[in-house]
Amino acid sequence: MAANARLKSFSMRDFFDRERNLGIMLFMAYPFFLGIWLSLTDSMIGRAGQFIGLRNFVDLLTDTIFHQTAKNTFIYALVTVPFKAMLGLGLALILNRHMRFSSPVRAAVMMPWIVPTALSSLGWFMIFDPVFSPISWLFRNMGLISKNINFLGDPILAISSVCWANIWRGVPFFGITILAGLQSVPQELHEAAAIDGASVWHRFRHVTIPSIKGVVLIASLLSIIWTFADFQLIYILTKGGPANETHIFGTYTYQIGLQATEIGMGAAISLYMFPILAVFAILLLIYLRKEQ
């Protein structure tokens, strides 16, 4: 009890003073408020702007490229999630089995997730190349196509290709997270169900699925938040092209804010992400609370 009381009365200021953690918060918060301020001005890079109220935000509502950007971002972040989750679940179920060389296999399947995305995207950049694509070569040699596929040059193919690369990168994350969930299922539960005569499918449906539901939901929300705000994969594969058909918020912000130097407008584009990210972050928080 005495120790407990001391635990409570101990002031942490000795080694972790408020100023320091305030400092960290400020380093995040200051750019955020600066971003809000910039978005309310017509600033250009190197020229401080005038306060123009919400005009940037209003102008974006009638910008067709911005519409396309918003649509792409939803496809890129949301439509890919079920694919990542299903493929990840399959991967986790396989990794959960007893097998030889399980450590190297786990390390190998993690590669798409841990290797620098900018560099692995270069691999995809060549795989999707109009001249050097091995996929085109394969299909051509099988007689399926007569001309190389222009993966990144056609609007529909381009968004599909970047989504494909995005799914490829996300599957290991889902796989390893779901695997962690699977391993926390008590083995007795499976055994008890088996003794009671539950079939493999029933055990999967009523023991495995309920116990990993939470993990899958958390992984999905995290994945949505990260992919929603992605940049590098699209920047390297298409730079938002062809004809702005694959822009997402990150790349469009970069193009307007830095390349076209309209930093005020760029800040407005990125701030449109904020309420959407906030919704997903709140959902995640609510769910994490419930899990605890």
Add this chain to the structure above:
Amino acid sequence: MVGSDVFRAKFFSLYLPLTLYLVFLLFPFYWMLIVSFKPTNDLFDMKFSPFWIQQFTLENYLYLFQNTDFITWLKNTLIVSIVSTILSLVCSIFIGYALARLRFPGSNFLGLGIFLAYLVPPTLLFLPLAQVISELGLNNTYWALILTYPTQLIPFASWLLMGYFRTIPKEIEESAMADGCSRIQILFRMVLPLSVPGLLSAGIFCFTLCWNEFLYALIFMSSGSMKTIPVGTVSDLIKADTLFWGALMASAVLGSFPIAFIYSFFVKHYVSGLTAGAVKG
């Protein structure tokens, strides 16, 4: 007969799907690797299968070391990653421990704040940050990245370490405290030695995130001699008309290798770190 049936069942339920997954997940790396060992002329020869090497060469790697700034990029990436990682780990140890053990006014709020900061993506803040960095005159200095990376790393590492510190029984600390140990002594003499796996995963995570970071490095380090490996590879080796595919892939392979190497040794810690911090946190 029974043995072969077991093998067949295992083949269809385990080895076949596993092989398909491995091909799906590893093919791009295989492709990068073989292209990096091919002479450029072989790439244009459509008669041969592009899935195999006709003629092995190291010329792409030689080109990378002799005709590009790869060594400089490597040096920059190492400096920035190591310094940011150490800085972030030191801060995160204190924050993580405070969040795990201490109750103080606003501790719940701080925990929430740290978690939310972890979710703030770089794309939301890079424009205003670019302005701050350029007003401070830090463009093309290591400081630009060493000061901004920890804003991403500290929330994450604190969160992970908090999860780890919580797994250490409180009673050990309470009895040490009853014996007259101070908080600091407990932290450094008992908690940290018991948390080596947690520290290791946090350190690896931080290092990887720094090594892989692209957006901030692209914006803040535009000058040739200050680029990191991902930025240098993308901006210097992709030129409008002539693509040095071989050198491009060689650079991507070399830039990915250290991370792949570290992970193949620490994959166990990775999984346990994830369970301790990110998922169950």
